[in-house]
Amino acid sequence: MTAPLLADPSRHDDMAARLRSLAIPRPAPPPGPAGPVPGDRRAHRRVALLAGVLLLPPGLWALAGRGPALLPEPAAPEPRAVPVPLSPPAEAASIVASGVVVALRRAVLRPEVTGRIVAIAVKAGDRVAAGQRIARLDATLAEADAALARSRAAAAETTVRIAEIELRDARQPLARLQALARRQFASDADVTAASLKVERLEAALVAARQALDAARIEAGRAEAALARYGLDAPFDGVIAARLAAPGDMVTPGGEDGGAGRGVAVLVDPEALAVDVDVAETGIGRIALGAGAGVTLDAFPDRPLAMRVATVLPEASHEKGTVTVRLAFPPGVPGPAGTPGLPAGMLPGMAAKARFTAIATAMAPAVATAAATPIHRKE
Template identity: 30%
Template sequence: MKRRLILASALVLSALPMGSLWASAGSTPTMTAATSTSGAAEVSLDAVVEAVRQATLSTQVAGTIVGLSVKAGDRVRAGQELLRIDASAAQQQVVGSSAQLEAAQANLNVASKELERQKQLFQKQYISQGALDRAQAQWEAARAQVQAQQAQTRAAQTQTGFFSVRAPFNGVVSDVAVTLGDMAMPGRPMLTLHDQSALRVSAAVPQSMLDGVRSQLSAVRYEIAGQSAQTVTVGTAQLLPAVDPVTHTAQLRLALPAGTEGLAPGMFARVWVPGGKTSASAPNAKAAPVFLPVSAVVRRAEMTGVYVMDAQGKPRLRQVRLGRVNGPNVEILSGVSAGEQVVTDPSSVTSKPLKAAP
């Protein structure tokens, strides 16, 4: 009985015309992909999140690292000790210099007493003026020796401070390039520190777009880590006056609000700047982007695509690369060209049952 039903169904399908299998495609809602006039007035630029304050710490002296109190990701305070180098030799120099200072002060005391005696003898005319002058000179030499030794002692004490690396400001440790037992050398990078509370977005603006961007800084927008595009606040956008002689671009910096969570230096960002007159050859720029409804996008595992009608009027799934979201529409960076017919409701293609043509 089942075999007869299957055979009957096959005969019915074979009697249907071939076009009836795609009869639902004829009623599939579609639209013509076109460039957006509002999008044409903006140009998308690749950008990166940067820290306004970032420091790579090193040491001024050589020695073995004997203390490492932080690791990458730790929050530190200004003045907190991050790394310590063996300072045994420097401490011995401080001890020796302090002993020499005490000896110089003892000599100064002797010279002071001798000068007082010589003054008393001179008043009684027991000694000559030359003897008094020699006593005065010995006292001045002893005093100068004390001052020199004091300076040397302070220098030795300051030198011991170089063996302790401290945080210059409140921030987060980005990277630790050394371990316990390593040899620290002057100028060798050991730790990287950045201020998480002060971040910015930096983008390279082509030379041909500088005039337009400079006059419309308030219209600049940015997007970070898949978040919705944000408009910069007044006074937070800065276009540097210098142009790189190699890339012929100027740096555009957008200050981010303090306390924004989930951001870190090095993150990819995207910036949209006014640039309707930008040439198509400008790097990282698109003069006329294509926008489609968000509902037209199909996501299957790691593939993102849309259904595009082919020459026979049949919907074909095509992979695309998405850009910014502008309300109900999304920018299509690649995969669809202006003028192509795109299915706006993918469920009408995948879920409608087959039916015979009337």
């Protein structure tokens, strides 16, 4: 086996000479008061030797059979903790919306005809029943027309009764003449004349009855026109506001602030709901039947449990919201423990709703969609 290159003394001296030739000359330090220190020259030599060894080419190190690792191997990167996003709390998954209490049955009572109000029988806050008279308009001409139609109908009835009597009186002589003619005691001319009279009276009776029908129809129309001058309650409820007074002219117009403003506002206090505006970004998470906790601004300490009854099929482009209607589940008692609506809940009150059963309501639909197989056309 060949000895290592650096083990030969002659070669070692030759290499040392080369290393000394490669050393960078440095100026000698100025002598101190006591003169140069003998050991500094040897230290400089060792430093130069070490520098030359470090500057050896890689091939010489391989030839020497050694390769000291002058540079440390790069250390493996330490693992860093990657933040894992936590699931949002339950509050973040809920949807909060604001709205108002609305009456499911609310009507602005307006007359069907134009007229002047003669009397109003109710005031704000009165409870009325269905069919109860609310107001009455001046119907002088309508009453006259109705009276005239009733008289015509009565006259037509009299005409019919007269025609029936005449026909009955004409049928008796005809029957006697026909019996006499069979025994040859009456001529055929007498029988024919009596028969024509009966036929004429029968036709007159038919015309009288038709006239009676027409008169009765006219009387009915006149009575209906007269009834339109009276304003009745369409359902049980409470008068929320009175919009007119006796002497005002009203017309069957709309809510234009003028003559068509109506006579009164009727609401049903037992049929209430809550309409809230939900942002379009969250409307897809709300399903029919989803639960919602509702709090009225008037009663913040009395939360109400309601359900999504319907989602109105129209969005507000200006607000970017969709109206969701909340209703009380059937049979759920109010906060006071009595069935029905909470005491003091009125239409128009401000309300806030928090939908708390979104995931529960959406889960059946998602599960059904996941379980439905997809048929692809080959």
